[in-house]
Amino acid sequence: MPDTPTSTPVSGPGPTPALHQAGPAAGVPAPGGTRVPLATRTGMELPVPVTIDVDGVPVTAYPGESLASALLAAGQRAVRTTTSGVRRAPYCNMGVCFECVVTVDGVPYQRTCLVRVTAGMRVRTSVPR
Amino acid sequence: MRPDVVVVGAGPAGLAATATLSRHGATVVVVDEQERPGGQIYRQPPAGFTRPGGMAKAGRALLDAAHAAPGVSWLPDTTAWGVFGTRAGLDPYAGGEPPPGRMRVATHGPAGGRILEPRALLLTAGAYDLPVPFPGWTLPGVLTAGGVQAFVKAQGLLPGRRFVLAGGHPLLLVVADQLLRAGADVAEVAFSQRPRDLIPGPAGLLAALGNAGKVAEGVAALRNLRRAGVPIRFGTVVRRATGDPDLRSVTLVDLTNAGPNGPEREIACDTLAVGYGFVPSTELARQAGCAVRWDPPAGGWVVRHDDWLRSSVPGIAVAGELTGVAGAEQAEVEGRLAALGTVLDLGLLPAREVAEHARPVRRVLARRRHFVSGVLDRFAPDLPALGALVTDDTVLCRCEEVRAGDIRRAVAEHPHLGTANAVKLVTRAGMGLCQGRSCAPGVCQLLATLTGRTPEEIGTFTAQAPVKPLPLSALAAGTDDPTICS
Numbered sequence: 001m002p003d004t005p006t007s008t009p010v011s012g013p014g015p016t017p018a019l020h021q022a023g024p025a026a027g028v029p030a031p032g033g034t035r036v037p038l039a040t041r042t043g044m045e046l047p048v049p050v051t052i053d054v055d056g057v058p059v060t061a062y063p064g065e066s067l068a069s070a071l072l073a074a075g076q077r078a079v080r081t082t083t084s085g086v087r088r089a090p091y092c093n094m095g096v097c098f099e100c101v102v103t104v105d106g107v108p109y110q111r112t113c114l115v116r117v118t119a120g121m122r123v124r125t126s127v128p129r
Numbered sequence: 130m131r132p133d134v135v136v137v138g139a140g141p142a143g144l145a146a147t148a149t150l151s152r153h154g155a156t157v158v159v160v161d162e163q164e165r166p167g168g169q170i171y172r173q174p175p176a177g178f179t180r181p182g183g184m185a186k187a188g189r190a191l192l193d194a195a196h197a198a199p200g201v202s203w204l205p206d207t208t209a210w211g212v213f214g215t216r217a218g219l220d221p222y223a224g225g226e227p228p229p230g231r232m233r234v235a236t237h238g239p240a241g242g243r244i245l246e247p248r249a250l251l252l253t254a255g256a257y258d259l260p261v262p263f264p265g266w267t268l269p270g271v272l273t274a275g276g277v278q279a280f281v282k283a284q285g286l287l288p289g290r291r292f293v294l295a296g297g298h299p300l301l302l303v304v305a306d307q308l309l310r311a312g313a314d315v316a317e318v319a320f321s322q323r324p325r326d327l328i329p330g331p332a333g334l335l336a337a338l339g340n341a342g343k344v345a346e347g348v349a350a351l352r353n354l355r356r357a358g359v360p361i362r363f364g365t366v367v368r369r370a371t372g373d374p375d376l377r378s379v380t381l382v383d384l385t386n387a388g389p390n391g392p393e394r395e396i397a398c399d400t401l402a403v404g405y406g407f408v409p410s411t412e413l414a415r416q417a418g419c420a421v422r423w424d425p426p427a428g429g430w431v432v433r434h435d436d437w438l439r440s441s442v443p444g445i446a447v448a449g450e451l452t453g454v455a456g457a458e459q460a461e462v463e464g465r466l467a468a469l470g471t472v473l474d475l476g477l478l479p480a481r482e483v484a485e486h487a488r489p490v491r492r493v494l495a496r497r498r499h500f501v502s503g504v505l506d507r508f509a510p511d512l513p514a515l516g517a518l519v520t521d522d523t524v525l526c527r528c529e530e531v532r533a534g535d536i537r538r539a540v541a542e543h544p545h546l547g548t549a550n551a552v553k554l555v556t557r558a559g560m561g562l563c564q565g566r567s568c569a570p571g572v573c574q575l576l577a578t579l580t581g582r583t584p585e586e587i588g589t590f591t592a593q594a595p596v597k598p599l600p601l602s603a604l605a606a607g608t609d610d611p612t613i614c615s
Contacts, residue, residue: 046177098528
């Protein structure tokens with residue numbers, strides 16, 4: 001699996017072009033209303049990217065990575081809003097705090113820090129646009 | 130499945146135990162919530178991701194030994210959510226009679242619900258970052274230090290651009306160095322300990338990393354951070370985090386004798402990593418009925434055990450951080466010892482032979498314990514001082530959005546509320562999805578301050594099955610045993 005001709009070596013900070021090829025059309029805000037991603041890929045050779053559906057918007061992600069990573073890399077910091085309407089994002093990033101839960105393929109309360117990206121996965125956050 | 134032993138948690142303790150159990154002929158099922166074994170410390174990148182340089186030698190050796198072990202089944206992506214049949218007469222679901230047959234460990238994973246019926250259970254669930262509430266700690270961009278490290282090390286993702294790291298655990302230095310190497314702008318590393326607490330100086334802090342190898346890593350990190358000109362301050366805590374809609378800055382304040390009352394400094398950043406220490410993951414042990422004791426330097430509530438690491442519940446042993454937070458190397462040694470105790474109890478080897486196998490393990494364990502004792506006492510988080518950061522507006526229970534002021538008012542209205550459980554019933558703190566894992570330390574500290582009662586008197590939230598949320602279908606499909614789902 002490692003070092004297959006199709007793997008994409010990525011090192012150091014900086015924008016990852018592959019991330020935005022399948023992004024929203026011009027003028028359409030990215031999921032969660034955020035703009036340029038703060039997060040960057042670093043220090044890992046990555047597999048061939050896939051596309052997932054986040055609130056109806058195609059987002060490029062890497063198969064096997066955590067959904068939390070994919071959303072952050074796509075510029076979406078908050079992944080849910082509380083019943084009182086407050087934005088929340090991954091906090092513990094290891095399955096303890098349940099702050100990062102979203103609906104994945106119709107199953108609610110999935111922890112994005114534990115769920116792994118697969119091609120075509122349908123993700124519904126509760127962050128309003 | 131009816132294995133000899135179920136091991137819950139595939140970190141250093143669980144992996145070492147699994148290899149030892151297998152070597153002495155036990156069949157083992159290992160349950161872990163992650164995709165790949167290793168725990169948080171030896172967390173592996175996703176399949177298909179390649180990390181140049183690979184993983185630490187100690188972690189590689191543990192993983193290889195456990196993978197090569199015969200008679201072991203792995204249940205990854207699986208949560209162990211309840212232990213049944215261990216408390217005849219005490220467990221209302223077990224009825225009045227001693228339950229027939231083996232104890233039952235309920236799990237939920239990709240294949241749905243599954244009940245395991247082992248002869249013995251070994252809990253090696255590890256620890257998680259101590260949640261420390263302060264104004265703004267729920268903002269997107271505020272993460273635990275362990276969470277930030279997991280993004281960088283295991284996912285190849287730098288989760289922000291400009292970082293502040295704050296807390297009291299030397300892991301902060303290691304994470305700051307990893308961030309720096311990944312190209313991040315590290316604005317400051319702020320330790321709560323005052324210089325006079327750090328004898329013989331800041332390097333003494335590194336001893337809390339738990340073993341010689343980690344201390345060397347910490348020394349190298351400290352050197353790199355100083356060379357890069359990253360400010361490292363002591364006696365400094367986060368007063369508040371601010372930003373709309375997400376984190377934009379943190380305000381740091383110096384600790385004085387009267388608490389966090391020194392001059393304030395506001396630092397712009399998009400990510401704050403908070404790391405004051407670790408809490409043992411005792412929920413499944415407590416749900417199973419294992420007795421615990423309050424040991425602040427060891428992370429709070431830890432599981433009581435005998436010298437074979439057997440808990441108070443027959444058939445259940447513990448190893449690693451559940452016995453007190455002491456790091457990966459001690460966890461590994463404890464895993465071996467607990468496995469040998471289980472081998473003894475299952476009658477897989479004569480007692481004399483088990484004792485012989487255990488002798489060198491006990492020697493190493495004694496050395497490790499000597500190394501961390503004293504160190505942990507000095508670097509235990511100052512819970513009352515951290516509690517002083519909380520304002521009435523600060524959310525303590527993230528899930529149910531219960532603020533400190535709600536709890537203060539509840540206690541004022543109901544002065545008889547003297548335990549964590551009583552406050553939970555009145556305020557809903559601890560009733561949400563995380564089941565109190567994130568709020569118990571903060572709620573209990575506030576109660577101690579408000580009532581003057583001791584942590585032992587206040588207790589913590591009762592751990593109930595399921596200890597983590599699961600779909601109802603998992604209950605329906607997992608078993609036909611009426612004692613579990615009736």
